[in-house]
Amino acid sequence: MIKYVSTRGGASGTFTDTILEGLASDGGLLVPEKYEVISEERLSQWQNLPYPELACEIISCFATDLTKDKIREICHEVYTRAIFGDDIVSVKPIKLAPKEELYILGISNGPTLAFKDMAMQFLGKLFDEILNERGIKLNILGATSGDTGGAAEYAMMGRSSVSVFMLSPKDRMSEFQKSQMYSIKEQNIHNIVVPGSFDNCQDLVKAVSNDLGFKDSYSIGSVNSINWGRITAQVVYYFFGYFKVIQKSKKKLMHPVSFSVPSGNFGNILSGFVAKKMGLPIKNLVLATNENNVLDEFFKSGIYRVRNPKETFVTSSPSMDISKASNFERFIHEIFDRDSKYVSTLWAELEKNNSFSIDAQSLANLKRESGIVSGASRHVNRINTIQRVYESNQLVVDPHTADGIYVGQRFVEDNIPMICLETALPTKFEGTVREALGFVPERRDSLKNIEDKDRRVYEMSGSLPDLKNFIIKNAKIN
Numbered sequence: 001m002i003k004y005v006s007t008r009g010g011a012s013g014t015f016t017d018t019i020l021e022g023l024a025s026d027g028g029l030l031v032p033e034k035y036e037v038i039s040e041e042r043l044s045q046w047q048n049l050p051y052p053e054l055a056c057e058i059i060s061c062f063a064t065d066l067t068k069d070k071i072r073e074i075c076h077e078v079y080t081r082a083i084f085g086d087d088i089v090s091v092k093p094i095k096l097a098p099k100e101e102l103y104i105l106g107i108s109n110g111p112t113l114a115f116k117d118m119a120m121q122f123l124g125k126l127f128d129e130i131l132n133e134r135g136i137k138l139n140i141l142g143a144t145s146g147d148t149g150g151a152a153e154y155a156m157m158g159r160s161s162v163s164v165f166m167l168s169p170k171d172r173m174s175e176f177q178k179s180q181m182y183s184i185k186e187q188n189i190h191n192i193v194v195p196g197s198f199d200n201c202q203d204l205v206k207a208v209s210n211d212l213g214f215k216d217s218y219s220i221g222s223v224n225s226i227n228w229g230r231i232t233a234q235v236v237y238y239f240f241g242y243f244k245v246i247q248k249s250k251k252k253l254m255h256p257v258s259f260s261v262p263s264g265n266f267g268n269i270l271s272g273f274v275a276k277k278m279g280l281p282i283k284n285l286v287l288a289t290n291e292n293n294v295l296d297e298f299f300k301s302g303i304y305r306v307r308n309p310k311e312t313f314v315t316s317s318p319s320m321d322i323s324k325a326s327n328f329e330r331f332i333h334e335i336f337d338r339d340s341k342y343v344s345t346l347w348a349e350l351e352k353n354n355s356f357s358i359d360a361q362s363l364a365n366l367k368r369e370s371g372i373v374s375g376a377s378r379h380v381n382r383i384n385t386i387q388r389v390y391e392s393n394q395l396v397v398d399p400h401t402a403d404g405i406y407v408g409q410r411f412v413e414d415n416i417p418m419i420c421l422e423t424a425l426p427t428k429f430e431g432t433v434r435e436a437l438g439f440v441p442e443r444r445d446s447l448k449n450i451e452d453k454d455r456r457v458y459e460m461s462g463s464l465p466d467l468k469n470f471i472i473k474n475a476k477i478n
């Protein structure tokens, strides 16, 4: 059975403990004690598996305290046409320049039109199974700037074992994002609108979580981007995308490919890095940021400097507007040979100075070993990329996907397919798409006029007692 350990050296538990716990008790993040390396023979057995079967194989490498039958049952219930459409995950070649082999990996076909559904739907079902088995209830508390909250709510709605309390900033989300979340009627979903920005929401969540007595009494949990269950479920589409592209481009198994990943909290690209550690032939992982270039700066200079709210820009790819990258610690831990003392030192320094740095030699080694290369885009680049992709391919992409395509193109190499992850669909960000193209693609029927639906939200004052009272009144009690 695989144990989970903290990046700071303490704590250990099973996969199940890890996904219920969130942060390790020493403040670090939990990671598996080792990664299983998949042989070429096994890759060859996996290459034609349907998505739910492949998901079962890969998730079984991490969730060793669950039976394979249980995992299979969950994957077959979650990765369905009803939830994710006909292909679950689609692969489309696109042409932008001669000689380039570019592909779009469609991972945003779920209910909220962003890739976060891929992991969150799995996690929702898994939580339900575990909680019912243990006979306990959980109240999930979170803050969202847009996509995570919606994905969590659509994954948890109607489940008897969980309630969701999701804080969102009053003025910062697209109309579509608001409508999608606030029109949910299920009694176990509570949307709480907070005056101010995402940081206000995050601060309130932290304040509640730091009150250990309250957290315990009301059985408060989380599904934020550091949840290891999410990282695990995301590993699957790197394998699936690899196999499909290899087949479409008539290359042999083990031929390398690269992936381009629009990045914020380093969750998605971390899953790609894990896939590489497991032996998937990935040449480069292209890390694309927007104007909030914390991570691009690190991979260029070795300096990791987190931003304060004033230095964090509001951009046209808002789901990547981050001031720090929550999953980054897992990467540093792995790449520095799991030296938890060193990780603790770096994060203590970060706490003190808002930054740390590594030397040039370490940076070069880290880039070589991980294959991560990076770049940043600006608004004009996204608009331009949306236009170019449409003109040459009659395909409309969202602004986050455009970030990835724009940066990814710089790292295209001969005979190495570049697979660009589509992290959201254009319907979710119609404002920017209309600015680029003068029109927006037609919505699926269930989403037409979503803005006109009745909304059910609690507009809170912004004070901690107000939030706690609301939770006390509405929480599921064990």
Ligand SMILES: *Cc1c(COP(=O)(O)O)cnc(C)c1O
Pocket: 114, 115, 116, 147, 148, 225, 262, 263, 264, 265, 266, 267, 268, 269, 319, 320, 400, 423, 424
């Ligand atoms: C969450 C999100 C991202 C960033 O993903 P990370 O895992 O945080 O790096 C990029 N694009 C979209 C559309 C998202 O919702």
